Amino acid sequence: MKSTKLISQLKMIIPIIAGTAVYAFGLLYFIIPNQLMEGGITGVTILLNYAFQIPPSLSTLLLNIPLFILGWIVLGKKQMIYSGVGILSLTFFLWFFEILIRRGFISPFETQYDYILAALYAGVTLGAGLGIVFRFGGTTGGSDIVARICNRKFGWSMGQVILALDIMIIGASLFFIPKEKILYTFVTVFIASKVIDFIQEGAYAAKAFTIISDQAPEIADLITKEMDRGVTLIPAIGAYSKQAKYMVYCVISRQEIRRLSLIVKSIDPKAFVIISDVRDVHGEGFREE
Template structure:
């Protein structure tokens, strides 16, 4: 039993390690040599590197440690544990690639005039890395932790919080890099967002689950307890069996898709699950007017 649990954890952790490795590679191979930018805490680490030549691995670790500790206290261990894995592995791979570049074991992609290739490939690698991390329930920390805390405390939309943070940080970068580099950065950010959606197997940031099971109430209780998501129970009648049933309806963010699926199957492996694209979501945990 213990071995199976360890294997299950490894199936979640190893892809997060791969994703952070790809993300760190994109930062050091494409972004930094071309002096492009990123949003969130990563953007702050880039600004510190451009302005004061501070190592991205060092600043990533120092900026994320207090945020991780605050998140652990306010969000709980279950919601933050894979974020810790993401922060630790991102810091390690940034350090590793920095050493490889320093000793000449790895080159960087540099161009003097046309930065469109840098921005395109940066968007692909950063988006691929983050997409893998998100798909398996992790994050790279930073502004994601801030957004989760503010969302829980004040009910503000996580998407809007992240957008405001990105705008502030990218705007601040105008003090250190030319405005045309900001435009190239926006290209990279756009490509990265599309790549994340592609890896997450969908174009939207939320999914609606309809779950039909003989253990609907048990599933709903686990979702509410483990994921802090609301569940609506809908009375229904099977057309063939003529038996009364209950349908659970729940909307989750793209980072939570895999976790919800695991909960349902752990309670009832025979549950019938319908997953739908959600174009727009308003309410607690999502967009607030």
């Protein structure tokens, strides 16, 4: 039983560690060499590096220690354990990559002309790292802890707290870096948010069909027979007609959209069909955990 629990925890912790490694690499390889910015506590560590040449690994650890202790007191041990893993592993990988760069084993991507390329790759790298960390229940500490505390104590929206902190920190960077670098930073933040969403929601996209028809059972039977897909019949009542009928619900891959549409039309050309995007599908016929 203990070994099963340990394996389960390792399945959460190892991806968090891998995600912080990717995130730390992106900061030191793309962001700092090109004087770009980031939000949250990471943004503060970058500003301290620009202003006083303080290593990001040191400032990350020192800034997160009091926040982690406060989070432990307010939020409890259970919510903070994976945050602690994220903070320590991020600190370690920042320190590790700083040594590799200082000793010449890694040459950072520094450009004087093509900042858009640096911003795009920084967004992809940071987004991939954070997306992996978030997907497995971890954080990199910082503003996320502050947002959780504000949400618990004052009922403030976590998203609004994080946005406010990001605006303040990126705004403060105007004293240290040119305005155009701030604009490139917004590109990085936008790309990173999209990559985070992509990883959080899942790379596998599918389509969900909701079909309202008087011939719903016949449509369901033909889908099962012709496409070998699971189908659910949902009881429904028409608001205008007050008549009881069934709705058909079925999830398919994108390549099967036309085939299912033709099946529906062959039985009931007047059927009302709703096609919705579905992400991260698990189960028979799709991805298995």
